[in-house]
Amino acid sequence: MSRLNRYMLRQLFWIGLLVLASLTCVVWLIQSLRFVEMIVNRGLSVPIFVWFTALLLPSFISVILPIAMLIGVLFTYNRLTVDSELVVMRATGLSHRRLAAPAIVLAASATFFAYGLTLYVVPASYHQFKEMQAEIRNTYSSVLLQEGVFNTLMPNVTVYVRERRGNGELEGIIVHDGRSGDRSVTMMAERGAISEGANGPRVLMLNGNRQELIHATGNMTLLYFDRYIFDVGAFGASTEERWREPRERFIDELFPPKDEADTIFNYNKLVMEGHSRLAAPLLIFAATLIALACLLTGEFNRRGQLQRVMLASGLVIGMQATWLVIKSAGEKYLEAAPLLYLDAVIPIVLAAFFLTMGNRLRRPRPTARAPA
Secondary structure, X not given: XXXXXXXXXXXXXXXXXXXXXXXXXXXXXXXXXXXXXXXXXXXXXXXXXXXXXXXXXHHHHHHHHHHHHHHHHHHHHHXXXXXXXXXXXXXXXXXXXHHHHHHHHHHHHHHHHHHHHHHHHHHHHHHHHHHHHHHHHHHOHHHHOOEOOEEEEEOOEEEEEEEEOOOOEEEEEEEEEOOOOOEEEEEEEEEEEEEEEOOEEEEEEEXXXXXXXXOOOOOEEEEEEEEEEEEHHHHHOOOOXXXXXXXXXXXXXXXXXXXXXXXXXOHHHHHHHHHHHHHOOHHHHHXXXXXXXXXXXXXXXXXXXXXXXXXXXXXXHHHHHHHHHHHHHHOOOHHHHHHHHHHHXXXXXXXXXXXXXXXXXXXXXXXXXXXX
16 A cells, blocks of 8 residues: 555544544433433442443444545545645546545445444344343332332332432332232331342331222221331333344344244344345445545536535435335335345445546537637
């Protein structure tokens, strides 16, 4: 690789990396806000919260990579044009292919990196995210019991805690159990504590009473107690096996689905997820070639290349939007799956054609002849 190619590749790499990191942080921050109320406000530690949301980063990066490459190529080549560096390079006899080579090398590397993400890292991290989310929702006592709020642990089972102290002690506990259709039970206690039992977290209630109401007769029984144990884990934990979403499955589990129930009810979703994993990285290469074809072909204009930058951005946005529409339609009509590949391959072929034949397609301007 020549010194010129290394110079351009270095600029493309650092600008693309900066854009990727910036967009990833913004998306991560926005998505993390969805879990602030569920996790941070309910007592989950900051390190667990950071790790929990960081498991989504590979999914964000795989989506943002085409946009980052587009912005990196547009910014770098437009700056080289404004500074007249591309003019000098062309004057030395460099063709469009030679000028586009650094961006193509970086796009190829980013495409292989994206395949590593989509085929292994994304399903592994997303599966761990869903497992951790289910564990927090079902067994983590600090999430199940939030102070000052009526916590619905399961249908017809509600727990209220007036105050929680740092040592796990609870003040002002109310528990309502209405799962039985013919009777309801309400328990109140002055104080208590959270402890771990054989079935998960449980609440130890002290100095309270238990009220049981028979709906048919209207009779109520009242029992005072000094000590009572309410098993949270038995109510909060789900006994059913969690269904694994398409995004948390590896590629060999999608072509074809191994579970018979998935084959019947979710066949299209799983197979379409597999096709999208194989087709999505190609969008990176397509976005790069579209940007190169728009900026390198055509005549030099000292007033800037705003129109070409807008054209490249519009084409890539249209390509991405079309890809999302095809993926959504393919979950109902699996015949649309090949269109995912065509949505990326066709722009690659057309952009490569214009990069190769761009100058030859331009008609030479007629030159004025001097009068005889």
